[in-house]
Amino acid sequence: MRAIVYGPPCSGKTTISLTLCRLFPSLERLSFHAMCEAEARRGTAVGRLWRHCDQSGIPLPRVLPNILFARSWSAPASFVVDGYPKRLPEARFFVSMCGAPTHLFILHCDRGLVEARLRARWECPKCRASTSDKKAQCPVCGGPTIRRQDDSVLRWRKRFEQYLAYAQPAIEFLKTAAPFVWQGPSSALVAWLGDNAKGFEATLNKRS
Numbered sequence: 001m002r003a004i005v006y007g008p009p010c011s012g013k014t015t016i017s018l019t020l021c022r023l024f025p026s027l028e029r030l031s032f033h034a035m036c037e038a039e040a041r042r043g044t045a046v047g048r049l050w051r052h053c054d055q056s057g058i059p060l061p062r063v064l065p066n067i068l069f070a071r072s073w074s075a076p077a078s079f080v081v082d083g084y085p086k087r088l089p090e091a092r093f094f095v096s097m098c099g100a101p102t103h104l105f106i107l108h109c110d111r112g113l114v115e116a117r118l119r120a121r122w123e124c125p126k127c128r129a130s131t132s133d134k135k136a137q138c139p140v141c142g143g144p145t146i147r148r149q150d151d152s153v154l155r156w157r158k159r160f161e162q163y164l165a166y167a168q169p170a171i172e173f174l175k176t177a178a179p180f181v182w183q184g185p186s187s188a189l190v191a192w193l194g195d196n197a198k199g200f201e202a203t204l205n206k207r208s
């Protein structure tokens with residue numbers, strides 16, 4: 001199985017890839033964000049460039065996501081990837097390096113709901129980790145949390161606008177490549193996977 005979880009920021013990509021790995025333990029989870037974090041921690045040139053762009057809100061140079069993904073790619077037999085590929089050139093590169101995806105999950109998200117959820121969260125001003133409980137300490141550094149600032153919502157809105165600008169061509173390309181496509185909100189997908197795990201497993205064996 002070569003599964004891609006595609007969707008705008010805050011649409012539940014992590015939840016879906018974790019759910020898939022829980023249902024199918026042979027799947028390896030590839031989180032693009034975790035790959036980039038690891039590269040940045042190693043202090044490599046591309047890792048530093050990624051960190052710089054991420055922290056300053058600068059869009060990543062066009063070729064950087066492909067380089068970051070290729071450096072971490074270890075050709076697992078069965079995997080689910082989230083956060084990559086995003087743009088059409090990345091989707092094309094993904095297919096040339098990893099083969100066509102067998103499963104494509106396209107998550108939809110309700111803008112109003114995401115904004116409300118973001119505004120209701122508390123976050124650590126130091127490491128930006130967030131929690132829904134105002135009494136909780138930062139889950140990363142243990143420091144105090146503050147009401148999430150508006151700039152979080154603004155940052156999210158900017159990333160969402162970027163998503164709308166690049167997503168359609170990439171989705172069209174990936175849809176023609178993947179024999180199995182599921183589209184909908186992540187909550188519906190979690191429920192669907194719960195009800196259809198057995199039948200879904202049959203499609204895995206047939207197509208992986």
Ligand SMILES: [Zn+2]
Nearest residue numbers: 124127138141
């Ligand atoms: Zn913290």
